[in-house]
């Protein structure tokens with residue numbers, strides 16, 4: 179009788195030890211998976227910031243011509259395949275937005291109207307025309323710097339990138355180098371105002 183109880187106790191303890199070990203192994207696997215995910219996220223963020231820096235360099239070119247500084251690059255398989263910057267004033271054309279210029283170049287390069295493995299980086303949230311072109315080109319991933327509360331169509335005024343009625347939706351990553359993108363725009367408009375005031379002063 180005594181012996182049987184001892185035997186039972188031993189079996190129960192063994193069972194508990196096994197369950198505890200398995201639980202610990204599961205926790206360890208979960209911890210490692212979370213760590214891996216975190217590292218991947220960090221790496222992607224670093225890449226996003228590097229490409230956004232190039233989009234900012236494009237935006238500077240627009241500012242140098244007196245156009246609102248908005249820049250864009252399109253990346254395929256880790257490489258920039260097209261660049262564009264806002265040339266609306268320079269070209270006197272409403273079609274000369276940074277994104278449309280870059281999309282046109284990327285299509286030429288890929289020899290395809292579909293840009294299905296590309297990521298587009300834009301310093302400012304796209305307008306309805308450009309968000310429409312992104313959906314039309316089936317670009318799967320959009321990375322933006324600043325929000326555009328007055329015209330943005332990646333969630334601010336409308337969300338054309340996630341419209342279920344369309345046959346394509348794009349993932350959005352917002353706020354990449356947001357401060358740099360916003361500062362560039364604010365500095366441009368500040369300078370514009372100062373120039374205007376100086377002109378008024380002269381007159």
Ligand SMILES: [Zn+2]
Pocket residue numbers: 275276277304305306307308309
């Ligand atoms: Zn646009």
